[in-house]
Amino acid sequence: MTQRLSADDRRRQLIGIGLQKLVERPIHELSLDEVATEAGISRGLLFHYFPTKKDFYVAVLEAAARRLLKQTAPDPEAAPAAQLHQSLDAFVAFLERRREPYLALMRGTAGGADYVIQVHEDTRAAFTGRVHDALGPESETPRVRLLVRGWFSLVEDTALEWARDRPLPREELIELLMGSLTALLSTADPDLAGRLEAEEA
Amino acid sequence: MTQRLSADDRRRQLIGIGLQKLVERPIHELSLDEVATEAGISRGLLFHYFPTKKDFYVAVLEAAARRLLKQTAPDPEAAPAAQLHQSLDAFVAFLERRREPYLALMRGTAGGADYVIQVHEDTRAAFTGRVHDALGPESETPRVRLLVRGWFSLVEDTALEWARDRPLPREELIELLMGSLTALLSTADPDLAGRLEAEEA
Structure with a gap:
């Protein structure tokens, strides 16, 4: 089921899933397992794109801030x-x-x-x-x-x-x-x- | 060295030490060991007055808020x-x-x-x-x-x-x-x- 995506597209996809989840709960309650499952990839592959949980959280929050400023x-x-x-x-x-x-x-x-x-x-x-x-x-x-x-x-x-x-x-x-x-x-x-x-x- | 204090006085003393420490660091970084040592009592006795760490933190924060309102x-x-x-x-x-x-x-x-x-x-x-x-x-x-x-x-x-x-x-x-x-x-x-x-x- 895993789609073949370029590294940039994969990062964008993962951040996009994070943004959706951020609507429902604060950033530190985001489950990386859920994000990986939703993207159809392993948790290990997620960590390939974002070496630590914090790296992913920062990327999602910064994307949320950019979206807010754009809106x-x-x-x-x-x-x-x-x-x-x-x-x-x-x-x-x-x-x-x-x-x-x-x-x-x-x-x-x-x-x-x-x-x-x-x-x-x-x-x-x-x-x-x-x-x-x-x-x-x-x-x-x-x-x-x-x-x-x-x-x-x-x-x-x-x-x-x-x-x-x-x-x-x-x-x-x-x-x-x-x-x-x-x-x-x-x-x-x-x-x-x-x-x-x-x-x- | 332990002074004999009434329960109320002891609570007041412990909260007072907590208030002093709160000047230097946020509440969740307060060390209960330090507070007990400074009061000249054991950690166990501190927990006799404040059953959990959170009980102590709440008591200190509320005392800080009362002090602020008084000042x-x-x-x-x-x-x-x-x-x-x-x-x-x-x-x-x-x-x-x-x-x-x-x-x-x-x-x-x-x-x-x-x-x-x-x-x-x-x-x-x-x-x-x-x-x-x-x-x-x-x-x-x-x-x-x-x-x-x-x-x-x-x-x-x-x-x-x-x-x-x-x-x-x-x-x-x-x-x-x-x-x-x-x-x-x-x-x-x-x-x-x-x-x-x-x-x-």
């Missing part, structure tokens, strides 16, 4: 405020679907494993980078950087909490989160906040 | 905005001193252990409860609750990130975080934000 990528032709709105909307949708695995990522479970924490840090850096891109180089000050990072934590936490029982309509949540960014920016640097608002209007 | 308790005579400012100031000071163990608490390390996550949840609930107390019962709406909770995540993340290299003066950070709460409230409910501002002025 939340804004239309580069849109105005900055519209780009942020699109990204945020897609991010909330993602957190809604993937609440448990995302919580596991944030908590760096599997014994607080450093690689899990690193993937979360990279994801945060990519998102906050988008916000700074939208705001322009004037946003690269310590005050604004701290608050943009803080806003990302607020978004994660608020969206994950909201996804538990959805106490308000989805669109209202998005507006609240967008409004939060503008409000926070106005605390850190009124000029920047004004820029976002002017563009949104 | 950040505001003067009940002060105006609500002043109370929040005091609490926040003390909380940032705590995070500055206890960056690593607090990160471990947030991440629920030790395999994402549920009891660690629970202590963190309880801590968050106590803090956000203080904010709602200061704001009054009108603040108990889904929108405001989500944002107050989100603000707490922002405070944790911003203060922990700030504590790495202190890119701005401490007092400026506190002002930024207080201003963030007012700004966020103005997004969720302008009346509530106005109340805090009026009191602070």
